[in-house]
Amino acid sequence: MAAAMMSLEAVTKIYAGGPPWSRMQVVAVKSIDLAVAEGETLALVGESGSGKTTLGRLCLGLIEPSRGRVLLEGQSFASLRGRLRGRLSAVLQHPQSSLDPRRRVGASVIEPLRIGGQTSRRDAERRGAEMLARVGLDPSFAERYPHELSGGQRQRVAIARALVTTPRFILFDEAVSALDVSVQAQVLNLIKTLQQEIRFAALFITHDLAAARYVASRVAVMFRGEIVDLVPARELYGTATHDYTRQLQRASGLEESAVAPGAQGETQP
Amino acid sequence: MTPALEVRALVMEYASRRGRFRAVDGVDFSVQPGEAIGIVGESGSGKSTLGAAIGRLPIPGVRRVAGDILIDGRAIFDLEEPTLRALRQSELGFVFQDPIRWLDPTMKVGRQVAGVLEQPSDRGTVEQLLESVGLPDAEHVAGRYPHELSGGMAQRAAIGMAIARRPKIIVADEPTAALDASIKGQILDLLVSRCAAFRTVLLLLSHDLSAIRRCTQRVLVMYGGRIVESGETATVLSKPKHPYTSALLRSAVGREAPGGRVEPIPGAPTAFSARQEACAFAPRCAFAVERCRSSRPEPRRFRDRDVTCHRADEAEALDLEGTHHGRRNDEP
DSSP states (O other): OOOOEEEEEEEEEEEOOOOOOOOEEEEEEEEEEEEEEOOEEEEEOOOSOOOOOOHHHHHSSSSSSSEEEEEETEHHHHHGGGBBTTTTTEEEEEEEHHHHSSSOOOHHHHHHHHHTTSOOHHHHHHHHHHHHTTOOOOOOGSSSSSSGGGHHHHHHHHHHHHHHHHHHHEEEETTTTHHHHHHHHHHHHHHHHHHHHOOEEEEEEEEEEEHHOOOOOOOEOOOOTTTEEEGGGGGGGSSSSSSSHHHHHHHOOSSSGGTTTSSTTTTTT | OOOSEEEEEEEEEEEEEEEEEEEEEEEEEOOOOOOOOEOOOOTTHHHHHHHHHTTTTTTEEEEEEEEEETTTEGGGSSSHHHHHHHHHHHHEEEEEEEEHHHOOTSSOHHHHHHHHHHSSSOHHHHHHHHTTOOOHHHHHHHSGGGGSHHHHHHHHHHHHHTTTTTOSEEEEEEETTSSSSHHHHHHHHHHHHHHTTTTTTTEEEEEEEEHHHOSSSEEEEETTTTTEEEEHHOOOOHHOHHHHHHHHHHSSTTTOOOOOOOOOOOOOOOOOOOOOOOOTTTGGTTTTOHHHHHSSSEEOOOSSEEOTTTTGGGGGGGGGTTTTTOGGGGGO
């Protein structure tokens, strides 16, 4: 078993809720322990408001935990400070809003390298072209603007950009939810292939259980700030043992109850 | 019996900066009262243009080139504006993807619901209607603005408004695409049960195959502005005969075997500027032969479905399923 790349130790995040003068508190994430190994994709499923996105932001160090620690390769975020940049990255749901509309695709892809400041323009450009090829885009795409691209192509660009610094951990937050069925398959397969090659650790946040079990090796089910079930993805091809997980299976049409009306009950004499 | 809806040789075009494109390229079908029909296809297949055309909803740049749509025997493209408006109010209901954006942001939900009711109504009817779509705290919901509701609640209210006048037809265009997986099922069930209660036709437009399976008896598969395969949902989606239907099924996550891979459809859909004189799917089809690229396939009737494919009668021999298409049911 590979060492944990990203780990959360008893992490709790509490937000102040209600009007500023009230003392209402919202516990978005409730003392969670979780580890993602090198080369592993862990999927995180749950409905809106369950705390998935908060957990993702904690993993990126965008917010600090109220209690507990977040560690990258065993080192706490607090001790890593500036060295976190380039080691963590993210692919979000809407690539049309996460890519700068006035910047050519090529420039967007290498921006993280340029910000890091350690790569010369020429090296960055070479690396950018390499990344575009990796995600299956022709070099000519570097000269285009995001609005000239289809949804699937934009998401490929977002993935190239996320990978350009060779991060150790990538967050995919609803990265395929907005895509068409067939394009979804392309992007999911791309993520699987790239992970085998590059061995990053990934947290794949989604509300779609079908995509989760396809792309991940383990699936964590979140409900009201807690992880209520953590199972190997393979087990979700049968009927889950946990009640809430089963409910999600049914809702995603993964259970046989979802077959067309009229086809039910035929097995019974 | 007069069909509730009849679409005859419909051709629709839209204009963009790069010229005119065909969104719908000759579509024929009819629907009996009370049927639940799915229209499935990717973005750009023409399904939304078709859905909007059923109410002659104005989409900028889109126009009808040929063909007709009949609702209860009346050709809607011949109607004057006031008659059309009356028809939309009483016979048609629409449900769209993003209810919060689609509802009027400046008006409380209760007032919007009251606006679609036949009688200038009292609060009681409004609340009754909201309760019938599974919003038990109707009084509270009626007093909210759309942005104060969750997506699921707003979609329930939108369904309530669409069904309020007991229309002949409800067109639901990706009604659950913006919603959480856990409430998708509830919203679909609500749509189906409300339509069944009033013998309203449900036309469900979606690329979500599990939603189509769950809700409809008949399915029309669209590609490149044409219907490529149609028939009973369970039959078509379990034993497809058109290569596109089969490719679409194989690309969707959810039915693959554990550890198996889904196969994306190679290439991307292309837009056409005129009537296609070939099969639109040919450039992406694994089974395309010369005749697919040179002549336009016409729909052919089989025992259990219609298929628009030159090689439809060879379908059984073509191994459409692919060799490693593991469906869960086939697992030992």
